[in-house]
Amino acid sequence: MELSPRDRALLAALADGLPLAPSPYAAIGRDLGMAEAEVLARLRAMLAAGIIRRFGVVVRHHELGYRANAMIAWQVPDAAIDAAGRVLATQPGVTLCYRRAPGPPDWPYTLFCMIHGRDRATVLAQAEQAARNAGLADMPRAVLFSGRRFQQRGARFATSEEGAAWTRSTGAS
């Protein structure tokens, strides 16, 4: 599925989420000159095509007591990474799992996962168990708990001019 300009406009209008009002899709459409039925049809089509991964409540885990949030990354030989990644993805506590390009010499890690938990000890224990199950126990790893959170929001895909205007008018939240 190719995204049309109207699909992109709809995604941009949804960046801050649906308005909390009885007819939220009609309200989103009103600003775009789009009928409620078209808004709903486009969202359904983007969901069916996998362009929208999920449509729903996006919670903020930190505010819900998930205070220990770790990114864990392993240095894995290229030939082993897909198999390890597929197992790692299914381990308890793992909420995201992906492979990335290597970085600078002091960042050789390419297999990443995220574990959200209520405390560090739980997250570290889950990471250790996940590593064992995925055959990663002996691979070099980095565990990066998060500290200050400067920004957490949906992607905006604005041009820089539009983005600057948005930041000025509403403030980054």
Next chain:
Amino acid sequence: MPAPGAPRLPALDAIDRRLLDGWQRDFPLEPHPFARLASEIGITEAEVLARLHALRDAGMVGRIGAVVRPHTAGCSTLAAVAVAPERLDAVGTEIAALATVNHCYEREHALNLWFVVAAEDEAAMLETMARAAAIAQAPVHDLRLRSEYRIDLGFPLQWN
């Protein structure tokens, strides 16, 4: 948003928990979705809206909306930079304010500032990375996605 490190959560009753956990995906795509939630829970639409307002004001709900596949509506990457510790607050705040930056965190590593750049195309993304490098006065590393093994589908919340 509550103060960072705020130790106590506001009391969440079973209805709040259901509103937070129950529609992380498959939110109703129909003209009156909040009325649908209300009828499934057994409360009024007005109460659903009032509770969601309160949960949003408390920072627990970021939004109700779409989580979009990477590279669908543009180009994105994960970026990491080593910032002098005494400048981290200022640099993190300034980079986070760039329009094409979402998710910007301090992390415990020599590479201590991590952020996601999502822009309309690669040129705009690289421009953001260059601006971030200028702000940080350090190289910004571009850690492109190669494969996804588990994607963001929301995970069931646990309350204890």
